Amino acid sequence: MTYRLRAAKPGDLEHLYEMAKLTGGGFTNLPADRAALTRKLERAQKAFDRKDDAIGDDQFVLILENTETGEVRGTCQLMTMVGQQWPFYSYRLNTLTQHSQELDRTVRAELLSLVTDLEGSSEVGGLFLHPAARAGGLGLLLARSRYLFVAMHRKRFADRILAELRGVIDDRGGSPFWDGVAGRFFGMNFQEADYFNAINGNQFIADLMPKHPVYVAMLNSEARKVIGVPHPTGRAAMRMLENEGFAAEGYVDIFDGGPTMTARTDQVKSIREAKAAAITSTTLEKGEKALIATGRLDAFRCCYGLREFGEDGSISIDANAAETLGVGIGDEVWSVAR
Structure with a gap:
């Protein structure tokens, strides 16, 4: 599924x-x-x-x-x-520290503010x-x-x-x-x-x-x-x-x-590791497991898939992820390793 x-x-x-x-x-x-x-x-x-x-x-x-x-x-x-x-x-949750010189005692009380x-x-x-x-x-x-x-x-x-x-x-x-x-x-x-x-x-x-x-x-x-x-x-x-x-x-x-x-x-x-890239292939069969997303605002979609980056920064993804997201060659996707 x-x-x-x-x-x-x-x-x-x-x-x-x-x-x-x-x-x-x-x-x-x-x-x-x-x-x-x-x-x-x-x-x-x-x-x-x-x-x-x-x-x-x-x-x-x-x-x-x-x-x-x-x-x-x-x-x-x-x-x-x-x-x-x-x-x-x-x-x-914080701590209040109080000290009495007469008793030579320090008391620390936890407070909820x-x-x-x-x-x-x-x-x-x-x-x-x-x-x-x-x-x-x-x-x-x-x-x-x-x-x-x-x-x-x-x-x-x-x-x-x-x-x-x-x-x-x-x-x-x-x-x-x-x-x-x-x-x-x-x-x-x-x-x-x-x-x-x-x-x-x-x-x-x-x-x-x-x-x-x-x-x-x-x-x-x-x-x-x-x-x-x-x-x-x-x-x-x-x-x-x-x-x-x-x-x-x-x-x-x-x-x-x-x-x-x-x-x-x-x-x-x-967020720090998320990368944007253009798709050059949607037939990847072996690659890194990842979360892959596309679309702005109400067009946003995200699913699990496979990815592999090219030397030029482009990305290849598997056919199932491409179909699930409704994307093809030339489209931009964002991804992060699973």
Whole structure:
């Protein structure tokens, strides 16, 4: 079976909705709400339609489809500049050191401070792979195709990029972090807050959240031990981000305490190593395994394939990749080693 990434269309609403129902909560970028998903697709369409290269408040949605059956089996998103519609809040985990001369004692306390440090960054997020398709490297194709999209539209993205990983969710669908921190101030459980945030944004956090730092030592043990810890299903995603050059720098999600990974955009491995080249052959049978992409904005497509560079900088690709992408001799493709 052959899969490719493409731009999402308004007709993908039901595909997204069916996948959203499988996320299990804590997945703000893919709410199981048709109206919210419709707005997301409309916003993505506006982003794809805007032809100038200036950075703006855009959101792109990509779809993973089986080219043989037309089945949609995954999705991912890119946000070009977070914190424009409403503040982009994070908790920053830092340390306060205090010393008493009388007691000859130094005390170090960990604090969670509500910050908007990451406003203006780009974000990769919203990645979901259907449970029936979690094999064959499709998760890697979903994740890394976003970096090729960034490389191909570099001027539309910021110099810093982030990725939020879902935090620990318990068997009841609740969040130990939310229950121990923010839930005390809002009078709603995690599912209610998470859903409200996905549909309406997080301005309610600014309205009601205390602005003073939270001393970690004063939280219950269940909340403390999940700070900066990804959901078990997100550990592989965290390793992939680390392999790309992202790092956890003390920022955690205000809802579930999951880690926010950051990197300099131009230092992300798949962006830094992406190469553009014109095709001189589409009959390659042996070559380097790669992600190969073509097309601007709503014409973007990406798939796995084989590549080989010529001495003149041109590229040869295999017939299957050429057919999947709809490209031929003379067309330009971008690629990065798999």
